[in-house]
Amino acid sequence: PLAVSLNTSVLTTPGTFKGTITITASGANSQTVNVTVVVSNLPTITANPSSLTFTFQIGGTAPTAQPVSISGGSSLAFKATAGAGAPWLSVTPGSGTTTASVNVSANTANLTAGTYQGAITITASGTSNSPFTIPVTFTVTGAVPKISLSVSSLQFTATGGAPAATQTVNVTSNVANPVSVAVAGGNWL
Numbered sequence: 001p002l003a004v005s006l007n008t009s010v011l012t013t014p015g016t017f018k019g020t021i022t023i024t025a026s027g028a029n030s031q032t033v034n035v036t037v038v039v040s041n042l043p044t045i046t047a048n049p050s051s052l053t054f055t056f057q058i059g060g061t062a063p064t065a066q067p068v069s070i071s072g073g074s075s076l077a078f079k080a081t082a083g084a085g086a087p088w089l090s091v092t093p094g095s096g097t098t099t100a101s102v103n104v105s106a107n108t109a110n111l112t113a114g115t116y117q118g119a120i121t122i123t124a125s126g127t128s129n130s131p132f133t134i135p136v137t138f139t140v141t142g143a144v145p146k147i148s149l150s151v152s153s154l155q156f157t158a159t160g161g162a163p164a165a166t167q168t169v170n171v172t173s174n175v176a177n178p179v180s181v182a183v184a185g186g187n188w189l
Contacts, residue, residue, distance in 0.1 A: 004035070008126045011039045042128040043073030045098060052120075052136045054106040058113065058143040059174070065103040068134060070122060072098050078124040086118025089136055098124075106138045113142045146174045147181060 004021065011017065017037045024030040047068050054063045070078055076098045082089040088107045096102065104120055119133040150170035158164045173179040 004033075006037060011037065011126075012042070012128070014039050014041050042126060043076065044129045045070065045072035045076060045078060045122060045124045045127045045132070047120075047122060047132075047134050049134075051134060052104055054136070054138045055141070056106070056108050056111075056138070057141045058108075058111075059146070060144055062108045063106050065105040067101045067103055068120070069101050070096065070098055073124075073127065074098075076124050076127060078122055081121050081123075083119045083121065083133075086116065086136070088116060088138060089118040089120070091120050104134075104136065106136070108140070111138075111140050113140050115139050143174055145179045147179060148172045148174075 002023070015038075017039065019035045019037075021033040021035060022030055023033070047070055049068065052066050052068070054066070056063050070080070077095070078098065078100075079095045080091045080102045081094060082091050082104075088109075088111060090105045090107065091102050092105075093102060102120075116138040118136045118138065120136060121131050121133050123131040148171070150168075150172075154167050154169070156164040156167070171181055
């Protein structure tokens with residue numbers, strides 16, 4: 001017996017397609033099998049949500065993965081991949097069957113402040129809209145300013161009303177731009 005199958009990935013429009021299979025054997029007559037394929041309206045595959053947005057402030061907590069539901073048709077196999085131009089973007093699992101969810105993550109490592117664009121591509125053979133993309137925007141803002149002090153306590157000794165020696169506290173910040181600081185203390189400081 002011979003097994004005959006269809007390559008449905010090239011049948012992307014509805015219609016009737018006719019072809020033949022010719023079987024030959026050395027020194028024998030050939031035989032022809034007529035094949036007719038009727039392609040009805042192909043199912044579509046969808047994603048919900050249809051776009052994603054991540055935000056991150058440098059020094060803060062990394063954004064959590066966001067789920068995307070893939071649906072359409074009846075148990076359609078699909079693949080989900082992160083665009084090559086967005087190394088910060090990932091999707092897991094990389095394949096499944098409808099209806100299923102994938103998780104999209106944004107990696108914060110080595111990113112500077114700015115807006116990054118990427119996409120998740122969904123492909124599914126036998127659908128009318130494959131491949132399609134889910135746009136992803138990732139906004140990274142500057143670091144949260146944090147100050148540090150050179151000392152955490154001071155001790156003064158005052159004798160007979162004479163002023164005590166001045167002591168220094170150095171204030172530094174984790175950001176390049178100057179940070180305004182305010183100093184508060186009792187009326188005797």
